[in-house]
Amino acid sequence: MNDLETLSQKLLQTRKYRALHLPPETIRDLIEQESRRYSDPRAIEASVRKKLHQLTALYLGDPDYEAALQEVRQLTTRNELEAFARRMLTCHTSTRERLPNLANFYTKLFAIAGTPQRILDLACGLNPFALPMLDLPPDIDYQAYDIHLPRVNLLNAFFKQCGFSAAHAEQRDILVDPPTQSAEVAFFFKEAHRMEQRQKGSNRRLWEALRVEYLLVSLPGSDIGKTHDMHERMRHLVDQTVQGYAWQIEEVECGDELVFCIHKGLQE
Ligand SMILES: C[S@@+](CC[C@H](N)C(=O)[O-])C[C@H]1O[C@@H](n2cnc3c(N)ncnc32)[C@H](O)[C@@H]1O
CATH class of the missing domain: 1.10.8 (Helicase, Ruva Protein; domain 3)
Structure with missing residues:
Protein backbone atom coordinates (compact mmCIF):
# COMPACT_ATOMS: atom_id res chain seq x y z
CA MET A 1 0.00 0.00 0.00
CA ALA A 57 -20.01 19.84 8.01
CA LEU A 58 -21.19 17.45 10.73
CA TYR A 59 -21.66 20.44 13.05
CA LEU A 60 -24.79 21.37 11.02
CA GLY A 61 -26.74 18.48 12.54
CA ASP A 62 -28.07 14.99 11.82
CA PRO A 63 -30.90 12.70 12.87
CA ASP A 64 -30.18 9.27 14.34
CA TYR A 65 -30.10 7.50 10.96
CA GLU A 66 -30.58 3.95 12.25
CA ALA A 67 -33.62 4.93 14.33
CA ALA A 68 -35.06 7.06 11.51
CA LEU A 69 -34.66 4.19 9.04
CA GLN A 70 -36.57 1.84 11.34
CA GLU A 71 -39.25 4.46 11.89
CA VAL A 72 -39.84 5.45 8.25
CA ARG A 73 -40.48 1.83 7.26
CA GLN A 74 -43.44 1.74 9.68
CA LEU A 75 -45.13 4.86 8.33
CA THR A 76 -48.07 4.54 5.99
CA THR A 77 -50.34 7.58 5.89
CA ARG A 78 -49.57 10.82 4.12
CA ASN A 79 -49.90 12.73 7.41
CA GLU A 80 -47.44 10.45 9.18
CA LEU A 81 -44.93 10.72 6.35
CA GLU A 82 -45.23 14.49 6.17
CA ALA A 83 -44.82 14.86 9.94
CA PHE A 84 -41.72 12.63 9.77
CA ALA A 85 -40.33 14.67 6.85
CA ARG A 86 -40.80 17.94 8.75
CA ARG A 87 -39.00 16.45 11.76
CA MET A 88 -36.09 15.36 9.54
CA LEU A 89 -35.91 18.87 8.03
CA THR A 90 -35.42 20.34 11.51
CA CYS A 91 -32.34 18.13 12.15
CA HIS A 92 -29.96 20.09 9.89
CA THR A 93 -29.30 23.82 10.02
CA SER A 94 -29.81 24.43 6.28
CA THR A 95 -33.23 22.78 6.08
CA ARG A 96 -34.33 23.99 9.53
CA GLU A 97 -33.72 27.59 8.47
CA ARG A 98 -35.63 27.06 5.21
CA LEU A 99 -38.61 25.33 6.81
CA PRO A 100 -40.65 28.39 7.93
CA ASN A 101 -40.52 29.76 4.36
CA LEU A 102 -40.60 26.45 2.50
CA ALA A 103 -43.72 27.00 0.36
CA ASN A 104 -42.75 30.56 -0.46
CA PHE A 105 -39.17 29.51 -1.26
CA TYR A 106 -40.19 27.00 -3.94
CA THR A 107 -43.05 29.16 -5.26
CA LYS A 108 -40.52 31.93 -5.94
CA LEU A 109 -38.05 29.56 -7.61
CA PHE A 110 -40.61 27.80 -9.80
CA ALA A 111 -42.06 31.17 -10.83
CA ILE A 112 -38.68 31.82 -12.46
CA ALA A 113 -37.62 28.38 -13.63
CA GLY A 114 -41.07 26.93 -14.33
CA THR A 115 -42.43 23.85 -12.59
CA PRO A 116 -39.90 21.17 -13.48
CA GLN A 117 -40.48 17.53 -14.42
CA ARG A 118 -36.87 16.51 -13.83
CA ILE A 119 -34.90 17.78 -10.86
CA LEU A 120 -31.34 17.20 -9.69
CA ASP A 121 -30.67 17.94 -6.01
CA LEU A 122 -26.90 18.38 -5.70
CA ALA A 123 -25.19 17.93 -2.32
CA CYS A 124 -28.75 17.39 -1.17
CA GLY A 125 -28.28 16.84 2.58
CA LEU A 126 -31.77 16.44 4.07
CA ASN A 127 -33.45 18.79 1.56
CA PRO A 128 -35.29 15.99 -0.34
CA PHE A 129 -37.50 15.58 2.75
CA ALA A 130 -39.22 18.73 1.42
CA LEU A 131 -40.46 16.80 -1.62
CA PRO A 132 -43.94 15.94 -0.20
CA MET A 133 -44.51 19.67 0.40
CA LEU A 134 -43.63 20.78 -3.16
CA ASP A 135 -46.93 19.90 -4.78
CA LEU A 136 -45.28 17.84 -7.54
CA PRO A 137 -46.68 14.61 -9.04
CA PRO A 138 -45.70 11.28 -7.40
CA ASP A 139 -43.81 10.24 -10.54
CA ILE A 140 -41.59 13.35 -10.47
CA ASP A 141 -38.09 12.51 -11.72
CA TYR A 142 -35.96 13.60 -8.73
CA GLN A 143 -32.29 12.61 -8.53
CA ALA A 144 -30.50 13.52 -5.30
CA TYR A 145 -26.75 13.26 -4.64
CA ASP A 146 -24.73 13.31 -1.46
CA ILE A 147 -21.50 11.77 -0.17
CA HIS A 148 -23.05 10.75 3.18
CA LEU A 149 -24.25 7.14 2.83
CA PRO A 150 -26.64 6.91 5.84
CA ARG A 151 -28.40 10.06 4.50
CA VAL A 152 -28.68 8.54 1.03
CA ASN A 153 -30.08 5.26 2.40
CA LEU A 154 -32.64 7.03 4.57
CA LEU A 155 -33.79 9.19 1.64
CA ASN A 156 -34.30 6.14 -0.57
CA ALA A 157 -36.36 4.41 2.14
CA PHE A 158 -38.43 7.59 2.48
CA PHE A 159 -39.04 7.95 -1.29
CA LYS A 160 -40.16 4.32 -1.43
CA GLN A 161 -42.49 4.69 1.54
CA CYS A 162 -44.04 7.85 0.03
CA GLY A 163 -44.52 6.21 -3.38
CA PHE A 164 -42.25 8.61 -5.29
CA SER A 165 -41.60 6.07 -8.02
CA ALA A 166 -38.93 8.02 -9.96
CA ALA A 167 -37.12 9.64 -7.02
CA HIS A 168 -33.72 8.29 -6.14
CA ALA A 169 -30.76 9.27 -3.97
CA GLU A 170 -27.24 8.28 -4.92
CA GLN A 171 -23.96 8.40 -3.06
CA ARG A 172 -21.73 10.42 -5.32
CA ASP A 173 -19.06 13.09 -5.04
CA ILE A 174 -20.44 15.63 -7.50
CA LEU A 175 -17.07 17.33 -7.91
CA VAL A 176 -15.15 14.18 -8.76
CA ASP A 177 -18.02 12.77 -10.81
CA PRO A 178 -20.60 15.42 -11.86
CA PRO A 179 -24.05 14.07 -12.78
CA THR A 180 -24.60 13.74 -16.52
CA GLN A 181 -28.42 13.45 -16.59
CA SER A 182 -30.23 16.36 -18.16
CA ALA A 183 -32.95 18.13 -16.18
CA GLU A 184 -34.94 21.34 -16.26
CA VAL A 185 -33.72 22.33 -12.82
CA ALA A 186 -30.83 21.58 -10.46
CA PHE A 187 -30.96 22.62 -6.83
CA PHE A 188 -27.53 23.42 -5.44
CA PHE A 189 -28.31 24.79 -2.02
CA LYS A 190 -25.98 26.16 0.64
CA GLU A 191 -22.85 24.35 -0.51
CA ALA A 192 -21.09 26.32 -3.28
CA HIS A 193 -19.10 28.45 -0.80
CA ARG A 194 -17.79 25.30 0.95
CA MET A 195 -16.93 23.70 -2.43
CA GLU A 196 -14.86 26.74 -3.34
CA GLN A 197 -12.97 26.28 -0.04
CA ARG A 198 -12.37 22.64 -0.90
CA GLN A 199 -10.92 23.61 -4.27
CA LYS A 200 -10.73 27.02 -5.87
CA GLY A 201 -12.48 27.03 -9.24
CA SER A 202 -14.39 23.81 -8.52
CA ASN A 203 -17.80 25.48 -8.87
CA ARG A 204 -16.98 26.70 -12.36
CA ARG A 205 -16.09 23.21 -13.54
CA LEU A 206 -19.22 21.73 -11.94
CA TRP A 207 -21.60 24.41 -13.23
CA GLU A 208 -20.19 24.05 -16.74
CA ALA A 209 -20.61 20.27 -16.71
CA LEU A 210 -24.26 20.21 -15.58
CA ARG A 211 -26.83 19.60 -18.32
CA VAL A 212 -29.65 21.61 -16.77
CA GLU A 213 -31.73 24.47 -18.04
CA TYR A 214 -31.80 26.26 -14.68
CA LEU A 215 -29.17 25.96 -11.98
CA LEU A 216 -30.55 27.29 -8.69
CA VAL A 217 -27.61 28.09 -6.43
CA SER A 218 -28.44 29.21 -2.93
CA LEU A 219 -25.96 30.77 -0.55
CA PRO A 220 -26.23 32.09 2.99
CA GLY A 221 -27.04 35.77 3.50
CA SER A 222 -25.07 35.78 6.76
CA ASP A 223 -22.57 33.59 8.62
CA ILE A 224 -23.60 30.75 10.94
CA GLY A 225 -23.47 33.02 14.00
CA LYS A 226 -25.64 35.58 12.10
CA THR A 227 -23.14 38.32 12.92
CA HIS A 228 -21.65 39.03 9.47
CA ASP A 229 -23.46 39.97 6.31
CA MET A 230 -22.29 37.74 3.44
CA HIS A 231 -24.33 39.12 0.52
CA GLU A 232 -21.46 40.83 -1.28
CA ARG A 233 -19.05 37.96 -0.74
CA MET A 234 -21.59 35.46 -2.13
CA ARG A 235 -22.41 37.68 -5.13
CA HIS A 236 -18.69 37.90 -5.84
CA LEU A 237 -18.38 34.09 -5.72
CA VAL A 238 -21.18 33.72 -8.28
CA ASP A 239 -19.83 36.53 -10.51
CA GLN A 240 -16.38 34.94 -10.56
CA THR A 241 -17.80 31.51 -11.29
CA VAL A 242 -19.90 32.54 -14.29
CA GLN A 243 -17.36 34.98 -15.76
CA GLY A 244 -17.27 34.74 -19.54
CA TYR A 245 -20.63 32.98 -19.80
CA ALA A 246 -23.72 34.72 -21.15
CA TRP A 247 -25.96 32.94 -18.64
CA GLN A 248 -28.83 35.09 -17.36
CA ILE A 249 -28.98 35.36 -13.55
CA GLU A 250 -31.93 36.40 -11.45
CA GLU A 251 -31.45 36.84 -7.72
CA VAL A 252 -34.15 35.91 -5.21
CA GLU A 253 -34.03 36.35 -1.45
CA CYS A 254 -35.99 34.19 0.92
CA GLY A 255 -35.38 34.37 4.66
CA ASP A 256 -31.61 34.41 5.10
CA GLU A 257 -31.02 32.53 1.84
CA LEU A 258 -29.91 34.17 -1.40
CA VAL A 259 -30.78 32.18 -4.50
CA PHE A 260 -29.07 32.81 -7.81
CA CYS A 261 -31.32 31.43 -10.57
CA ILE A 262 -28.88 30.79 -13.39
CA HIS A 263 -30.42 30.20 -16.79
CA LYS A 264 -28.00 28.03 -18.74
CA GLY A 265 -30.54 27.35 -21.51
CA LEU A 266 -31.68 24.05 -23.03
CA GLN A 267 -29.16 21.28 -22.38
CA GLU A 268 -30.71 18.17 -23.98
C1 LIG B 1 -24.62 22.34 4.04
S1 LIG B 1 -25.32 20.82 3.57
C2 LIG B 1 -26.56 21.45 2.50
C3 LIG B 1 -27.64 20.47 2.25
C4 LIG B 1 -28.74 20.89 1.29
N1 LIG B 1 -28.23 21.22 -0.01
C5 LIG B 1 -29.56 22.01 1.86
O1 LIG B 1 -29.28 23.18 1.59
O2 LIG B 1 -30.47 21.74 2.60
C6 LIG B 1 -24.14 20.17 2.46
C7 LIG B 1 -24.32 18.74 2.01
O3 LIG B 1 -23.46 18.52 0.91
C8 LIG B 1 -22.88 17.24 0.99
N2 LIG B 1 -21.65 17.30 0.18
C9 LIG B 1 -20.53 18.00 0.44
N3 LIG B 1 -19.65 17.86 -0.56
C10 LIG B 1 -20.24 17.06 -1.48
C11 LIG B 1 -19.81 16.55 -2.75
N4 LIG B 1 -18.61 16.85 -3.26
N5 LIG B 1 -20.65 15.76 -3.43
C12 LIG B 1 -21.87 15.44 -2.92
N6 LIG B 1 -22.32 15.89 -1.73
C13 LIG B 1 -21.51 16.70 -1.02
C14 LIG B 1 -22.69 17.03 2.48
O4 LIG B 1 -22.60 15.66 2.81
C15 LIG B 1 -23.97 17.68 3.04
O5 LIG B 1 -25.01 16.76 3.13
Missing part, protein backbone atom coordinates in the same frame (compact mmCIF):
# COMPACT_ATOMS: atom_id res chain seq x y z
CA ASN A 2 1.45 3.42 -0.91
CA ASP A 3 1.48 6.44 1.43
CA LEU A 4 -1.62 8.01 -0.10
CA GLU A 5 -3.61 4.80 0.24
CA THR A 6 -2.47 4.39 3.87
CA LEU A 7 -3.59 7.92 4.72
CA SER A 8 -6.88 7.40 2.89
CA GLN A 9 -7.62 4.21 4.88
CA LYS A 10 -6.63 5.90 8.14
CA LEU A 11 -9.03 8.81 7.57
CA LEU A 12 -11.92 6.63 6.40
CA GLN A 13 -11.58 4.56 9.59
CA THR A 14 -11.49 7.44 12.08
CA ARG A 15 -14.33 7.46 14.60
CA LYS A 16 -15.60 10.76 13.22
CA TYR A 17 -16.04 9.52 9.64
CA ARG A 18 -16.42 5.72 9.90
CA ALA A 19 -20.23 5.75 10.06
CA LEU A 20 -20.53 8.03 7.02
CA HIS A 21 -18.95 5.49 4.62
CA LEU A 22 -17.59 8.37 2.54
CA PRO A 23 -16.68 7.63 -1.09
CA PRO A 24 -12.98 6.65 -1.24
CA GLU A 25 -12.65 8.87 -4.33
CA THR A 26 -13.47 11.93 -2.20
CA ILE A 27 -10.59 11.23 0.18
CA ARG A 28 -8.27 10.35 -2.69
CA ASP A 29 -9.14 13.58 -4.48
CA LEU A 30 -8.42 15.61 -1.33
CA ILE A 31 -5.12 13.84 -0.70
CA GLU A 32 -3.98 14.26 -4.30
CA GLN A 33 -4.93 17.91 -4.26
CA GLU A 34 -3.19 18.65 -0.93
CA SER A 35 -0.11 16.63 -2.01
CA ARG A 36 0.35 19.14 -4.79
CA ARG A 37 0.31 21.97 -2.23
CA TYR A 38 2.53 20.47 0.49
CA SER A 39 5.46 18.05 0.57
CA ASP A 40 5.48 17.31 4.33
CA PRO A 41 3.12 14.32 4.97
CA ARG A 42 1.98 15.91 8.27
CA ALA A 43 0.98 19.10 6.48
CA ILE A 44 -0.88 17.07 3.84
CA GLU A 45 -2.79 15.12 6.50
CA ALA A 46 -3.63 18.26 8.51
CA SER A 47 -4.95 20.03 5.42
CA VAL A 48 -6.99 17.01 4.27
CA ARG A 49 -8.53 16.74 7.75
CA LYS A 50 -9.46 20.43 7.67
CA LYS A 51 -11.10 20.08 4.25
CA LEU A 52 -12.96 16.94 5.31
CA HIS A 53 -14.28 18.78 8.35
CA GLN A 54 -15.59 21.57 6.10
CA LEU A 55 -17.16 19.40 3.46
CA THR A 56 -18.87 16.93 5.78
Whole structure:
Protein backbone atom coordinates (compact mmCIF):
# COMPACT_ATOMS: atom_id res chain seq x y z
CA MET A 1 0.00 0.00 0.00
CA ASN A 2 1.45 3.42 -0.91
CA ASP A 3 1.48 6.44 1.43
CA LEU A 4 -1.62 8.01 -0.10
CA GLU A 5 -3.61 4.80 0.24
CA THR A 6 -2.47 4.39 3.87
CA LEU A 7 -3.59 7.92 4.72
CA SER A 8 -6.88 7.40 2.89
CA GLN A 9 -7.62 4.21 4.88
CA LYS A 10 -6.63 5.90 8.14
CA LEU A 11 -9.03 8.81 7.57
CA LEU A 12 -11.92 6.63 6.40
CA GLN A 13 -11.58 4.56 9.59
CA THR A 14 -11.49 7.44 12.08
CA ARG A 15 -14.33 7.46 14.60
CA LYS A 16 -15.60 10.76 13.22
CA TYR A 17 -16.04 9.52 9.64
CA ARG A 18 -16.42 5.72 9.90
CA ALA A 19 -20.23 5.75 10.06
CA LEU A 20 -20.53 8.03 7.02
CA HIS A 21 -18.95 5.49 4.62
CA LEU A 22 -17.59 8.37 2.54
CA PRO A 23 -16.68 7.63 -1.09
CA PRO A 24 -12.98 6.65 -1.24
CA GLU A 25 -12.65 8.87 -4.33
CA THR A 26 -13.47 11.93 -2.20
CA ILE A 27 -10.59 11.23 0.18
CA ARG A 28 -8.27 10.35 -2.69
CA ASP A 29 -9.14 13.58 -4.48
CA LEU A 30 -8.42 15.61 -1.33
CA ILE A 31 -5.12 13.84 -0.70
CA GLU A 32 -3.98 14.26 -4.30
CA GLN A 33 -4.93 17.91 -4.26
CA GLU A 34 -3.19 18.65 -0.93
CA SER A 35 -0.11 16.63 -2.01
CA ARG A 36 0.35 19.14 -4.79
CA ARG A 37 0.31 21.97 -2.23
CA TYR A 38 2.53 20.47 0.49
CA SER A 39 5.46 18.05 0.57
CA ASP A 40 5.48 17.31 4.33
CA PRO A 41 3.12 14.32 4.97
CA ARG A 42 1.98 15.91 8.27
CA ALA A 43 0.98 19.10 6.48
CA ILE A 44 -0.88 17.07 3.84
CA GLU A 45 -2.79 15.12 6.50
CA ALA A 46 -3.63 18.26 8.51
CA SER A 47 -4.95 20.03 5.42
CA VAL A 48 -6.99 17.01 4.27
CA ARG A 49 -8.53 16.74 7.75
CA LYS A 50 -9.46 20.43 7.67
CA LYS A 51 -11.10 20.08 4.25
CA LEU A 52 -12.96 16.94 5.31
CA HIS A 53 -14.28 18.78 8.35
CA GLN A 54 -15.59 21.57 6.10
CA LEU A 55 -17.16 19.40 3.46
CA THR A 56 -18.87 16.93 5.78
CA ALA A 57 -20.01 19.84 8.01
CA LEU A 58 -21.19 17.45 10.73
CA TYR A 59 -21.66 20.44 13.05
CA LEU A 60 -24.79 21.37 11.02
CA GLY A 61 -26.74 18.48 12.54
CA ASP A 62 -28.07 14.99 11.82
CA PRO A 63 -30.90 12.70 12.87
CA ASP A 64 -30.18 9.27 14.34
CA TYR A 65 -30.10 7.50 10.96
CA GLU A 66 -30.58 3.95 12.25
CA ALA A 67 -33.62 4.93 14.33
CA ALA A 68 -35.06 7.06 11.51
CA LEU A 69 -34.66 4.19 9.04
CA GLN A 70 -36.57 1.84 11.34
CA GLU A 71 -39.25 4.46 11.89
CA VAL A 72 -39.84 5.45 8.25
CA ARG A 73 -40.48 1.83 7.26
CA GLN A 74 -43.44 1.74 9.68
CA LEU A 75 -45.13 4.86 8.33
CA THR A 76 -48.07 4.54 5.99
CA THR A 77 -50.34 7.58 5.89
CA ARG A 78 -49.57 10.82 4.12
CA ASN A 79 -49.90 12.73 7.41
CA GLU A 80 -47.44 10.45 9.18
CA LEU A 81 -44.93 10.72 6.35
CA GLU A 82 -45.23 14.49 6.17
CA ALA A 83 -44.82 14.86 9.94
CA PHE A 84 -41.72 12.63 9.77
CA ALA A 85 -40.33 14.67 6.85
CA ARG A 86 -40.80 17.94 8.75
CA ARG A 87 -39.00 16.45 11.76
CA MET A 88 -36.09 15.36 9.54
CA LEU A 89 -35.91 18.87 8.03
CA THR A 90 -35.42 20.34 11.51
CA CYS A 91 -32.34 18.13 12.15
CA HIS A 92 -29.96 20.09 9.89
CA THR A 93 -29.30 23.82 10.02
CA SER A 94 -29.81 24.43 6.28
CA THR A 95 -33.23 22.78 6.08
CA ARG A 96 -34.33 23.99 9.53
CA GLU A 97 -33.72 27.59 8.47
CA ARG A 98 -35.63 27.06 5.21
CA LEU A 99 -38.61 25.33 6.81
CA PRO A 100 -40.65 28.39 7.93
CA ASN A 101 -40.52 29.76 4.36
CA LEU A 102 -40.60 26.45 2.50
CA ALA A 103 -43.72 27.00 0.36
CA ASN A 104 -42.75 30.56 -0.46
CA PHE A 105 -39.17 29.51 -1.26
CA TYR A 106 -40.19 27.00 -3.94
CA THR A 107 -43.05 29.16 -5.26
CA LYS A 108 -40.52 31.93 -5.94
CA LEU A 109 -38.05 29.56 -7.61
CA PHE A 110 -40.61 27.80 -9.80
CA ALA A 111 -42.06 31.17 -10.83
CA ILE A 112 -38.68 31.82 -12.46
CA ALA A 113 -37.62 28.38 -13.63
CA GLY A 114 -41.07 26.93 -14.33
CA THR A 115 -42.43 23.85 -12.59
CA PRO A 116 -39.90 21.17 -13.48
CA GLN A 117 -40.48 17.53 -14.42
CA ARG A 118 -36.87 16.51 -13.83
CA ILE A 119 -34.90 17.78 -10.86
CA LEU A 120 -31.34 17.20 -9.69
CA ASP A 121 -30.67 17.94 -6.01
CA LEU A 122 -26.90 18.38 -5.70
CA ALA A 123 -25.19 17.93 -2.32
CA CYS A 124 -28.75 17.39 -1.17
CA GLY A 125 -28.28 16.84 2.58
CA LEU A 126 -31.77 16.44 4.07
CA ASN A 127 -33.45 18.79 1.56
CA PRO A 128 -35.29 15.99 -0.34
CA PHE A 129 -37.50 15.58 2.75
CA ALA A 130 -39.22 18.73 1.42
CA LEU A 131 -40.46 16.80 -1.62
CA PRO A 132 -43.94 15.94 -0.20
CA MET A 133 -44.51 19.67 0.40
CA LEU A 134 -43.63 20.78 -3.16
CA ASP A 135 -46.93 19.90 -4.78
CA LEU A 136 -45.28 17.84 -7.54
CA PRO A 137 -46.68 14.61 -9.04
CA PRO A 138 -45.70 11.28 -7.40
CA ASP A 139 -43.81 10.24 -10.54
CA ILE A 140 -41.59 13.35 -10.47
CA ASP A 141 -38.09 12.51 -11.72
CA TYR A 142 -35.96 13.60 -8.73
CA GLN A 143 -32.29 12.61 -8.53
CA ALA A 144 -30.50 13.52 -5.30
CA TYR A 145 -26.75 13.26 -4.64
CA ASP A 146 -24.73 13.31 -1.46
CA ILE A 147 -21.50 11.77 -0.17
CA HIS A 148 -23.05 10.75 3.18
CA LEU A 149 -24.25 7.14 2.83
CA PRO A 150 -26.64 6.91 5.84
CA ARG A 151 -28.40 10.06 4.50
CA VAL A 152 -28.68 8.54 1.03
CA ASN A 153 -30.08 5.26 2.40
CA LEU A 154 -32.64 7.03 4.57
CA LEU A 155 -33.79 9.19 1.64
CA ASN A 156 -34.30 6.14 -0.57
CA ALA A 157 -36.36 4.41 2.14
CA PHE A 158 -38.43 7.59 2.48
CA PHE A 159 -39.04 7.95 -1.29
CA LYS A 160 -40.16 4.32 -1.43
CA GLN A 161 -42.49 4.69 1.54
CA CYS A 162 -44.04 7.85 0.03
CA GLY A 163 -44.52 6.21 -3.38
CA PHE A 164 -42.25 8.61 -5.29
CA SER A 165 -41.60 6.07 -8.02
CA ALA A 166 -38.93 8.02 -9.96
CA ALA A 167 -37.12 9.64 -7.02
CA HIS A 168 -33.72 8.29 -6.14
CA ALA A 169 -30.76 9.27 -3.97
CA GLU A 170 -27.24 8.28 -4.92
CA GLN A 171 -23.96 8.40 -3.06
CA ARG A 172 -21.73 10.42 -5.32
CA ASP A 173 -19.06 13.09 -5.04
CA ILE A 174 -20.44 15.63 -7.50
CA LEU A 175 -17.07 17.33 -7.91
CA VAL A 176 -15.15 14.18 -8.76
CA ASP A 177 -18.02 12.77 -10.81
CA PRO A 178 -20.60 15.42 -11.86
CA PRO A 179 -24.05 14.07 -12.78
CA THR A 180 -24.60 13.74 -16.52
CA GLN A 181 -28.42 13.45 -16.59
CA SER A 182 -30.23 16.36 -18.16
CA ALA A 183 -32.95 18.13 -16.18
CA GLU A 184 -34.94 21.34 -16.26
CA VAL A 185 -33.72 22.33 -12.82
CA ALA A 186 -30.83 21.58 -10.46
CA PHE A 187 -30.96 22.62 -6.83
CA PHE A 188 -27.53 23.42 -5.44
CA PHE A 189 -28.31 24.79 -2.02
CA LYS A 190 -25.98 26.16 0.64
CA GLU A 191 -22.85 24.35 -0.51
CA ALA A 192 -21.09 26.32 -3.28
CA HIS A 193 -19.10 28.45 -0.80
CA ARG A 194 -17.79 25.30 0.95
CA MET A 195 -16.93 23.70 -2.43
CA GLU A 196 -14.86 26.74 -3.34
CA GLN A 197 -12.97 26.28 -0.04
CA ARG A 198 -12.37 22.64 -0.90
CA GLN A 199 -10.92 23.61 -4.27
CA LYS A 200 -10.73 27.02 -5.87
CA GLY A 201 -12.48 27.03 -9.24
CA SER A 202 -14.39 23.81 -8.52
CA ASN A 203 -17.80 25.48 -8.87
CA ARG A 204 -16.98 26.70 -12.36
CA ARG A 205 -16.09 23.21 -13.54
CA LEU A 206 -19.22 21.73 -11.94
CA TRP A 207 -21.60 24.41 -13.23
CA GLU A 208 -20.19 24.05 -16.74
CA ALA A 209 -20.61 20.27 -16.71
CA LEU A 210 -24.26 20.21 -15.58
CA ARG A 211 -26.83 19.60 -18.32
CA VAL A 212 -29.65 21.61 -16.77
CA GLU A 213 -31.73 24.47 -18.04
CA TYR A 214 -31.80 26.26 -14.68
CA LEU A 215 -29.17 25.96 -11.98
CA LEU A 216 -30.55 27.29 -8.69
CA VAL A 217 -27.61 28.09 -6.43
CA SER A 218 -28.44 29.21 -2.93
CA LEU A 219 -25.96 30.77 -0.55
CA PRO A 220 -26.23 32.09 2.99
CA GLY A 221 -27.04 35.77 3.50
CA SER A 222 -25.07 35.78 6.76
CA ASP A 223 -22.57 33.59 8.62
CA ILE A 224 -23.60 30.75 10.94
CA GLY A 225 -23.47 33.02 14.00
CA LYS A 226 -25.64 35.58 12.10
CA THR A 227 -23.14 38.32 12.92
CA HIS A 228 -21.65 39.03 9.47
CA ASP A 229 -23.46 39.97 6.31
CA MET A 230 -22.29 37.74 3.44
CA HIS A 231 -24.33 39.12 0.52
CA GLU A 232 -21.46 40.83 -1.28
CA ARG A 233 -19.05 37.96 -0.74
CA MET A 234 -21.59 35.46 -2.13
CA ARG A 235 -22.41 37.68 -5.13
CA HIS A 236 -18.69 37.90 -5.84
CA LEU A 237 -18.38 34.09 -5.72
CA VAL A 238 -21.18 33.72 -8.28
CA ASP A 239 -19.83 36.53 -10.51
CA GLN A 240 -16.38 34.94 -10.56
CA THR A 241 -17.80 31.51 -11.29
CA VAL A 242 -19.90 32.54 -14.29
CA GLN A 243 -17.36 34.98 -15.76
CA GLY A 244 -17.27 34.74 -19.54
CA TYR A 245 -20.63 32.98 -19.80
CA ALA A 246 -23.72 34.72 -21.15
CA TRP A 247 -25.96 32.94 -18.64
CA GLN A 248 -28.83 35.09 -17.36
CA ILE A 249 -28.98 35.36 -13.55
CA GLU A 250 -31.93 36.40 -11.45
CA GLU A 251 -31.45 36.84 -7.72
CA VAL A 252 -34.15 35.91 -5.21
CA GLU A 253 -34.03 36.35 -1.45
CA CYS A 254 -35.99 34.19 0.92
CA GLY A 255 -35.38 34.37 4.66
CA ASP A 256 -31.61 34.41 5.10
CA GLU A 257 -31.02 32.53 1.84
CA LEU A 258 -29.91 34.17 -1.40
CA VAL A 259 -30.78 32.18 -4.50
CA PHE A 260 -29.07 32.81 -7.81
CA CYS A 261 -31.32 31.43 -10.57
CA ILE A 262 -28.88 30.79 -13.39
CA HIS A 263 -30.42 30.20 -16.79
CA LYS A 264 -28.00 28.03 -18.74
CA GLY A 265 -30.54 27.35 -21.51
CA LEU A 266 -31.68 24.05 -23.03
CA GLN A 267 -29.16 21.28 -22.38
CA GLU A 268 -30.71 18.17 -23.98
C1 LIG B 1 -24.62 22.34 4.04
S1 LIG B 1 -25.32 20.82 3.57
C2 LIG B 1 -26.56 21.45 2.50
C3 LIG B 1 -27.64 20.47 2.25
C4 LIG B 1 -28.74 20.89 1.29
N1 LIG B 1 -28.23 21.22 -0.01
C5 LIG B 1 -29.56 22.01 1.86
O1 LIG B 1 -29.28 23.18 1.59
O2 LIG B 1 -30.47 21.74 2.60
C6 LIG B 1 -24.14 20.17 2.46
C7 LIG B 1 -24.32 18.74 2.01
O3 LIG B 1 -23.46 18.52 0.91
C8 LIG B 1 -22.88 17.24 0.99
N2 LIG B 1 -21.65 17.30 0.18
C9 LIG B 1 -20.53 18.00 0.44
N3 LIG B 1 -19.65 17.86 -0.56
C10 LIG B 1 -20.24 17.06 -1.48
C11 LIG B 1 -19.81 16.55 -2.75
N4 LIG B 1 -18.61 16.85 -3.26
N5 LIG B 1 -20.65 15.76 -3.43
C12 LIG B 1 -21.87 15.44 -2.92
N6 LIG B 1 -22.32 15.89 -1.73
C13 LIG B 1 -21.51 16.70 -1.02
C14 LIG B 1 -22.69 17.03 2.48
O4 LIG B 1 -22.60 15.66 2.81
C15 LIG B 1 -23.97 17.68 3.04
O5 LIG B 1 -25.01 16.76 3.13
